[in-house]
Amino acid sequence: MTLDFSVLGYWILFVVSIVEALPWVGILIPGSVFVLAFGVLSAKGIFDVGDLIWFAAIGAIVGDHLSYYLGRVIDKKNLKSKNRLLNKILTAQYLEKGKTFVKKYNNKSIFLSRFTTHLKPIVPFVTGIAKIDIKTFVLWDIISEFLWAGLCISLGYFLGNTFNVIEEWSTRTSIFMLFLVAFIIIIRLIVKSGKHSLLLLSSIIKSVRHSIASNPDIKKLVYSYPKFFQVLQKRLDKNKFYGLPIILLSSAFIYVFFLLIGIVEDIINVKQIVAADIRIANLLAIFHNPELIKFFFWITLLGNWQTIASSAITISILFYLWKKQKYILPLWISILGSQAFVLLAKLIFHRQRPDVAVYAENSFSFPSAHATIAVAFYGFLAYIWLRHCQKNNQKINILFSSLILIFFIGLSRLYLGVHYLSDVLGGYLVGLLWLIMAISISEKGAYHKQLPLWISKKKIKFISSFLIIIEVIFYSGFANIYQPPIYLQSKTEKKIIINSVDTLFTNKDLNHFTETLIGNNQEPLTFVIAAKNDQQLIDSFNKAGWYLADNTNLIYIIKLAQAALFNENYPTAPMTPSFWEARINNFGFEKPTDTSSVRQRHHARFWHTQFKTTDGYDIYVGTASLDIGLKWFITHKIDPDINTERNFLFQELLTTGLIIDAHKKPFVKPMIGKNFAGDNFFSDGEAYFINLK
Known part of the structure; x- marks a missing residue:
């Protein structure tokens, strides 16, 4: 049943993408909202993101080409005089806006209009009237539609994941917020589409109300219960x-x-x-x-x-x-x-x-x-x-x-x-x-x-x-x-003394897994390391050829996006934060693969715990995985075999000569699962317990 609904959904999206690109209907249909909604549903696992992008983009391309050819075949004089319905919707003022836009940006108007809510249905039509070269139109149209579809679906996907978080703690609130946002967006789109759309909508509502009021059965019902209807x-x-x-x-x-x-x-x-x-x-x-x-x-x-x-x-x-x-x-x-x-x-x-x-x-x-x-x-x-x-x-x-x-x-x-x-x-x-x-x-x-x-x-x-x-x-x-004292340094934690790294998880309250935003378990921890301090941990990774990741801030995120877009190397690229015991990882370490691209990299996340051994060593826990590519140019996809990456990182650290004692032992039960981004992984449940010199 789910499969049938999914297949039908793809074709509905395809048809909507065609129709919203037509000049007469597209003025009234907020196509981007529909596409965004399908992106939200993809976060629920109902649709595949890649397939949605294809169906939305191809549908929009077909619709734009229909609009373009309509513009070429419709004579300007017919447009001005012969079709009343056409003139009601496509007013001279609205057409003039489209013509001004095309005249101002020339060929680029085909691309830019797709991201302009009130002009995207009319610009392909106007370019047809203007007889812009078909090859130029096709090139710009294909680029714009795939970019538009990718952005809308991806944004919807991440909104959907956000709604999943909200649903965990307030179903009623999430529904209320969803309808509020949808209402605001619809009102905004209606106002943007012009006065003629409001008049048309008002006319439809009045017609429906008049039809109901003039219905003989309704009149009879009102006559039978006059007091009730007066109240x-x-x-x-x-x-x-x-x-x-x-x-x-x-x-x-x-x-x-x-x-x-x-x-x-x-x-x-x-x-x-x-x-x-x-x-x-x-x-x-x-x-x-x-x-x-x-x-x-x-x-x-x-x-x-x-x-x-x-x-x-x-x-x-x-x-x-x-x-x-x-x-x-x-x-x-x-x-x-x-x-x-x-x-x-x-x-x-x-x-x-x-x-x-x-x-x-x-x-x-x-x-x-x-x-x-x-x-x-x-x-x-x-x-x-x-x-x-x-x-x-x-x-x-x-x-x-x-x-x-x-x-x-x-x-x-x-x-x-x-x-x-x-x-x-x-x-x-x-x-x-x-x-x-x-x-x-x-x-x-x-x-x-x-x-x-x-x-x-x-x-x-x-x-x-x-x-x-x-x-x-x-x-x-x-x-x-009014300037209250501002402090950016984190509060000092009270240290808990334990005998060794092996005794850390005898405390059953400590989670053996990393966590999602709402506290669900994802990948298990695969490393427990005792080091003198933060600097020794960083030095050991540096000696193994690994880099300390940059902090997650806007400047570095833009730099990461640029490197990902142009398939460049960025050995200290910031990482998506992860949680353990509700805390963000303190360190991110990474090493480029042979591709020398930020799209593929070895990476590990480590947390500085509040535990300390009797000989004064701090305890760190961490995970390791391999990024094998980008998902929709937004986030990384990991190799599901996290065992191999765990072993790879251990061998890298072993070559530094800084390890005095290390052993691997069962830590959790063998398992398969998914991380916060929906990537599959499997684990044999073992972890390395390491003491640095």
Whole structure:
């Protein structure tokens, strides 16, 4: 059954890719969203990524060529006068945009249009009208379609893996977030596609509603139960607060409340949540650097109580000046209510802050007060702005700007290491509850008459500008003055003394495996090494011809991507972080293969444990594997035979003459499995226990 569905899915993707490239239909169909969705499904194992790229790319190429030939055969005069339906969808303004784009970029427009949402269905059509050489069109089209398909499917695949993580700790939240993102994307695409698309969609909805209302059976049903339908009509009246608005707001409040209860329940009962929280915090910690810390510190101060209090006072004065007093009470209810709720929740849950915090916070962790106020305060300001904005494009920009601000305030708490992911999501939901209450109060007052201004608009604008400037100056000054002590060095661990490397795993609480982001086991450890210190471990690998991998930061990642793209050597390329006991590996070692390409390499990851032998040697654990190529030019694929790579690394270390004692023994049961990237591996379950000189 799965096979049949998969085969059908490939052909559905093929047809959608064709249709969305046609000028009449492609304007209305968000093809990239469909392709992205199939990429998400591939992360579930339903589809193969490579096959999806082929079907999407070939379908888009076929659609573009159909559009191109339609442009060549349709006469411009027919386009202007004879087909009403065609002229309704392909307006002169829309065609002119396509022509301007083609004229500006010439042949490159074929490539660039594929990555321009509102122009990609029309440019192949216009190039056909312009009679651009078919060979040129084919070349640029094939390149763009395969690149587009690869990017969309790959992005979907990694989004799918992200959803898998989210599902582990909150199915309800993941569904809510998925639908929210999908809704925003669809609205954005509809607005981008132009006014004619909105008019067409509105016309379809009105036609359907009229057809239902005029149906004889429906009329008979309404006549038979007049009181019921009168009550229903009142409840669905969008012009009265106690009609449709109160139903929507109440439903949203109840749903968000149960989402919050679900997160609290999962934090208490589901181990994977705690596992994912700790690992995500540790993962973000490896990207800490002074520049980004300063940037996110400025962002996080937008959620500090000093900034919120001064901003709320300023905005309350502005509401009073502009005779919008109805918003003052809801604003303060949203702020004070949400923060009181957070304070109470912190006292109830007593959740400790992450160990990787960049600076000290004195309160408990769950939920995040900054994430809460980001939604409760900035969300309410966005609501007011949307309420008084008339243009749809401006509304979309306001919505996206406010969502980005709220997202970055939450992200700043994660990056600075002062909160776990579930703290931030819980804070968002608490803020959303109080935002809904504030909106409900505001909407009730929205049906009252607007009071006249008591001074001239010119004076109010001057005073408003002055107050806003003062607030910006206050925030800037506060951000420069308020500087808590920042520490980048990791906390020193208390060492546990053991007799030797062989006795390390007599402690049954220690994991014998590396771990995924949510704490599931993957490859088993294959090395346990006793060394005097970090430098001796590094020196032993260097003497064996292995390189210490660069840190994982943006500069080195770009350098790695460049080397992978051009098939170049990069002997110290950064590695994908891995987890053991919820901690990121401390060291990555690698050695190029005979290909001298970053696409293939020997690599090993090692962790510095908190254990020390009686003679003062530190204990390190690690794994080794062989990268045999790239998967979709994004990540490496490993050779499934990790036994051979383990033995290879041991022989390399043995040649250094730095080993005084070593032996291999059974460590775990023989097994087969998959790593975090879905690569298969098999192991005989043995590990090397090594003592360096």
